[in-house]
Amino acid sequence: MSRTPRDRDEEGRARSARPRDGLGRPLPYGAEGVPRQPEGLSRTPAETLAEAQRLLDAGMPFHAHEVFEDAWKTGPAEERDLWQGLAQLAVGLTHTARGNARGGARLLRRGADRVTSPRPGAQGRSYGIDVDGLAGWARELADRTDRGGGDGAGPVVDAAAEAPRLRRR
Structure with a gap:
């Protein structure tokens, strides 16, 4: 049986070269x-938050998650939980927009808990992040999508219409 070789980046790491849609789903x-x-x-x-907000507003939360992922990988270790929590919120929105209510709700709640825990919450507030507003948004969206049904499938939400505001106005 012949196997198709995996896509690799310049360093030889497995990296899919398939194009993706706005919600990060692979396309042919x-x-x-x-x-x-x-x-x-x-x-x-500030650049991380601006780029992530632009992507969220465009209905591309998967891509916003990648921006947050860069922040946790390249930033100071003490900020890792903040950026991971924001990434979880973006991926939670991605899953709910794909109709995966159970997975989306779980990630939204996990992200809300992470960004409001003491150290990440304080760091987020110092950057002008509306930590409490984001947590409220995430928990409300999780509750709403959880009511979609027991099979894990829920209502498909419009990612752009549901995009949260990251910073206080």
Whole structure:
């Protein structure tokens, strides 16, 4: 049995080259997808929040998650929980927009708990992040999608319409 070779990056790591849609779902090779986020960028917290908000507002929470992932991988270790929590919120929105109510709700609640825990919450507030508002948004969306049914499938939400505001106005 012949196996298709895996896509690899310049360093030889397995990395899918398939295009993706706005919710991060892989598309067939040759299809037109949305531009992928460059990996490993080191942004300031303000740049991270601005780019993530732009992507959330565009209905691309999967791509916003990648921006937060860069922040936790390239930023100071003491901020890791903050950026991971924000990434979980973005992935939770991704899952709910794909109709995966159970997985989305779980990630939304986990992210809400992480960003409001003492150290990440204080760090987030110092960057102007509306930590309490985000946690409330996440828990409300989790509750709403959880009511979709016992099979784990829930109502498909519009990611752009449900996009949270990261910073206080």
